[in-house]
Amino acid sequence: MFAEIFSIVFQFADVFAFLVLSAAGLAIIFGMMGIINLAHGEFITCGAYVTVIGVQHGLPLPLAQALGVLTAGLIGVVLERTIIHRLYNRPLDSILATWGISLIITQGMLVTMGSSMTGVGTPEGSFQVGEYTFSTYRLVLFAAAVMAMIAIYVLFMRTRYGVQARATMQNPQVARALGVRTPRIYASSFGIGAALAGLCGALYAPTMTLIPTMGITFIVEAFVTVVVGGSNVLIGTVPAAMVLGVIRTSLNAWQGQIIGQIGMLIAVILVIRVLPEGMSGWLLRRKS
Amino acid sequence: MRLSILKNCLGALAALAMLSAASVAAKDKISIGLLEDVSGDIALMGAPKLNGTMLAVEEINKAGGIMGRQVEVTHLDPQMDNARYQEFARRLIKRDKVDVLIGGITSASREAIRPIVNRSDTFYFYTNQYEGGVCDGDMVSTGAVPEQQFSTLIPWMVEKFGKNVYIIAADYNFGQLSAVWTRSILGKLGGNVIGEEFIPLGVSQFGQTIQNIQKAKPDWLMMLNVGAAQDSFFEQAAAAKLNVPMGSSIKIMLGFEHKRFSPPALTNMHAVANWFEEINTPAAEDFKKRWHAKFPDEKYINDMGYNAYVTVYMYKMLVEKAQSTKKAALRKVIATGDACIDAPEGRICIDPKSQHTSHHMRLISVDGAHKVHVTKDFGLIKPYWLGEVGCDLTKHDPKEQYDPNHLPKK
Numbered sequence: 219m220f221a222e223i224f225s226i227v228f229q230f231a232d233v234f235a236f237l238v239l240s241a242a243g244l245a246i247i248f249g250m251m252g253i254i255n256l257a258h259g260e261f262i263t264c265g266a267y268v269t270v271i272g273v274q275h276g277l278p279l280p281l282a283q284a285l286g287v288l289t290a291g292l293i294g295v296v297l298e299r300t301i302i303h304r305l306y307n308r309p310l311d312s313i314l315a316t317w318g319i320s321l322i323i324t325q326g327m328l329v330t331m332g333s334s335m336t337g338v339g340t341p342e343g344s345f346q347v348g349e350y351t352f353s354t355y356r357l358v359l360f361a362a363a364v365m366a367m368i369a370i371y372v373l374f375m376r377t378r379y380g381v382q383a384r385a386t387m388q389n390p391q392v393a394r395a396l397g398v399r400t401p402r403i404y405a406s407s408f409g410i411g412a413a414l415a416g417l418c419g420a421l422y423a424p425t426m427t428l429i430p431t432m433g434i435t436f437i438v439e440a441f442v443t444v445v446v447g448g449s450n451v452l453i454g455t456v457p458a459a460m461v462l463g464v465i466r467t468s469l470n471a472w473q474g475q476i477i478g479q480i481g482m483l484i485a486v487i488l489v490i491r492v493l494p495e496g497m498s499g500w501l502l503r504r505k506s
Numbered sequence: 507m508r509l510s511i512l513k514n515c516l517g518a519l520a521a522l523a524m525l526s527a528a529s530v531a532a533k534d535k536i537s538i539g540l541l542e543d544v545s546g547d548i549a550l551m552g553a554p555k556l557n558g559t560m561l562a563v564e565e566i567n568k569a570g571g572i573m574g575r576q577v578e579v580t581h582l583d584p585q586m587d588n589a590r591y592q593e594f595a596r597r598l599i600k601r602d603k604v605d606v607l608i609g610g611i612t613s614a615s616r617e618a619i620r621p622i623v624n625r626s627d628t629f630y631f632y633t634n635q636y637e638g639g640v641c642d643g644d645m646v647s648t649g650a651v652p653e654q655q656f657s658t659l660i661p662w663m664v665e666k667f668g669k670n671v672y673i674i675a676a677d678y679n680f681g682q683l684s685a686v687w688t689r690s691i692l693g694k695l696g697g698n699v700i701g702e703e704f705i706p707l708g709v710s711q712f713g714q715t716i717q718n719i720q721k722a723k724p725d726w727l728m729m730l731n732v733g734a735a736q737d738s739f740f741e742q743a744a745a746a747k748l749n750v751p752m753g754s755s756i757k758i759m760l761g762f763e764h765k766r767f768s769p770p771a772l773t774n775m776h777a778v779a780n781w782f783e784e785i786n787t788p789a790a791e792d793f794k795k796r797w798h799a800k801f802p803d804e805k806y807i808n809d810m811g812y813n814a815y816v817t818v819y820m821y822k823m824l825v826e827k828a829q830s831t832k833k834a835a836l837r838k839v840i841a842t843g844d845a846c847i848d849a850p851e852g853r854i855c856i857d858p859k860s861q862h863t864s865h866h867m868r869l870i871s872v873d874g875a876h877k878v879h880v881t882k883d884f885g886l887i888k889p890y891w892l893g894e895v896g897c898d899l900t901k902h903d904p905k906e907q908y909d910p911n912h913l914p915k916k
Binding site: 334426 | 803
């Protein structure tokens with residue numbers, strides 16, 4: 219009995235981690251900054267590839283992962299300064315531009331680095347509960363998801379930078395009048411979002427197939443989590459991932475992956491219909 | 507004045523003559539229309555298919571072409587999109603008027619373009635191993651089919667590991683029909699399918715599936731998962747110490763998972779194949795040497811790439827015997843039962859009843875260091891199933907796909 223309950227909790231934690239890590243970067247870039255970033259998956263791929271290349275060159279896995287996060291973040295800053303900063307308040311144009319970037323990156327990687335890469339293998343370690351064995355690394359993923367959420371919350375709610383960033387997103391003119399260097403805030407926020415996407419790729423790299431289009435597997439989960447989370451990503455992402463995680467886990471366990479995926483997407487439609495402002499809008503309304 | 511008109515007329519005539527000469531020269535070439543996915547989720551399997559065709563065409567052209575005519579290839583990349591497959595098939599057949607259409611990876615893409623082929627006079631070659639059963643006079647299948655892969659693998663797996671099987675399959679026609687085959691063959695051996703999961707394409711997380719398997723405690727797994735995302739199963743199962751033997755009709759020789767994942771993810775995987783890069787007969791070694799000379803960056807020569815290579819030679823043999831590129835003439839050659847070539851795997855023939863190909867089948871097993879061993883040699887196996895259940899393309903052409911649950915009406 220304990221094994222059954224543990225297994226259910228473990229599966230929920232696993233799905234939750236996948237949703238949160240997929241969505242974290244997009245929550246900032248799309249949720250806060252309003253850029254519908256269709257190149258989100260490519261930042262994830264970037265984090266994964268840099269991690270694997272790092273390990274193949276002898277770096278220990280955690281260091282290679284840090285390098286993956288950093289690289290994705292830096293590429294994010296460069297992209298923001300060269301292309302994205304022209305597209306604020308132009309949502310349709312930003313879709314087209316980021317989609318173009320995504321195509322260029324995936325095809326560029328296919329041409330230069332080949333159609334697949336050899337994986338590095340999941341770090342050793344497993345434990346047994348009842349008749350089930352689990353990979354310890356999946357717990358690392360869950361812990362990382364929780365920590366990423368806490369870090370985002372602290373950064374944007376408890377630091378000076380966070381106040382400036384939120385002010386810039388809400389009213390750039392006034393923020394600028396008060397002396398905030400808004401271009402720098404935009405660039406760094408986009409960079410943080412890209413770095414979080416890179417973190418997702420870096421963490422999942424040892425557990426997945428490495429191909430140039432691997433980021434696409436995260437895209438649907440990322441967007442639905444952010445949309446269900448609603449406009450305030452700092453409050454919305456975690457409850458969104460929890461709700462979707464519970465629905466998906468129970469349907470997966472009950473009827474398999476097909477129904478799990480269909481059920482999750484139906485839930486998304488229902489949430490948007492009933493709560494157009496997402497989870498965060500609903501939570502804020504209840505508070506006030 | 508008159509003279510100049512005459513001159514102009516003559517000039518125009520000469521130009522016309524040259525033009526038609528040029529078009530004769532262009533027609534003189536034999537054109538192959540090729541549809542292979544070299545970008546997208548299955549690019550890693552499609553790229554060797556393109557390379558295999560190009561290698562064969564280059565060799566044939568150097569040796570004087572087909573009936574003295576050079577061969578040219580028009581390749582389009584449908585990117586695993588079935589709508590694009592249909593659009594490109596129409597374009598190659600109607601606009602480019604290719605002599606023969608080759609290609610397609612997934613069974614979904616094959617079934618998407620088969621109706622278009624049926625409405626044309628173009629012969630179509632499908633070069634992949636697949637779930638079998640297509641009885642269509644407009645198509646030749648050069649890959650392996652279930653009687654060559656499942657009827658050999660499943661009895662061996664049952665004898666070696668046991669009767670309780672868990673099936674994991676991609677949720678589209680290939681996965682569904684291959685699961686039907688597994689059930690049918692297992693049933694005759696007294697085995698049971700104790701669990702069955704169909705996975706949507708693109709799913710990459712298998713935590714729940716792994717636990718379902720641990721709960722069901724099967725003797726072995728039938729792995730019919732497709733695409734790069736679903737291959738993540740192997741890494742995640744190994745990390746969770748699942749340690750259950752696996753059988754498959756598409757792993758190792760096709761997606762070279764043992765090269766893409768680090769050990770021990772593919773340990774104890776067994777498959778039956780007509781080609782895998784580790785074959786070391788002299789003919790195979792010679793073929794591999796030529797391939798790697800032309801494509802030094804190729805990670806693995808998979809069975810799809812090999813079949814694509816062999817298919818061009820198969821076509822050459824048919825055209826030269828028929829002295830024509832017309833479909834009817836080529837089918838007459840196949841109907842004689844003497845449509846064979848010496849391929850790197852050995853001598854293989856097209857079966858007149860089903861227009862499928864005989865193959866030399868070997869059972870391969872992957873060890874803990876991801877080395878591939880030949881565990882059993884089945885020798886040459888004919889594609890007998892369609893003929894046995896009543897498909898005879900020399901007599902009638904139903905253009906249907908059959909499976910153990912859907913047999914031709916007698």
